Amino acid sequence: MKRYFVVSLVKNGILGGGIVVGPEAITYHTGKVTIPHECRHLEMKYTDICGVTTGWLFILPTVAVKMRSGELYQFAVFFSRKRFVNTLKEMGVDV
Numbered sequence: 001m002k003r004y005f006v007v008s009l010v011k012n013g014i015l016g017g018g019i020v021v022g023p024e025a026i027t028y029h030t031g032k033v034t035i036p037h038e039c040r041h042l043e044m045k046y047t048d049i050c051g052v053t054t055g056w057l058f059i060l061p062t063v064a065v066k067m068r069s070g071e072l073y074q075f076a077v078f079f080s081r082k083r084f085v086n087t088l089k090e091m092g093v094d095v
Helices: 081-090
Strands: 003-010 014-021 025-029 041-047 049-057 062-066 073-078
Touching: 003 081, 014 081, 025 049, 041 081, 049 073
Parallel strands: none
Antiparallel strands: 003 014, 003 073, 014 025, 025 041, 049 062, 062 073
16 A cells, blocks of 8 residues: 655755655655756665654754665655654664
């Protein structure tokens, strides 16, 4: 079963979108044409994620996803950050 979360990618600003949690990966989607193409449909496989941390960006709760390749993606999670982190734990991601 897929789960959906309303998030914004924090990269050169706050870029609205959403994350779909699937059986193999989480995927960030946005329809904004002003951002790089590789960020519009960003797939992060669970096996490639080496850590997840929570934090704050001003008043917005955030989740940072660190990849084994060294890249770090920070997302502002507008609703249910705890549920999003728990979902990643259920999928076997180290939190």
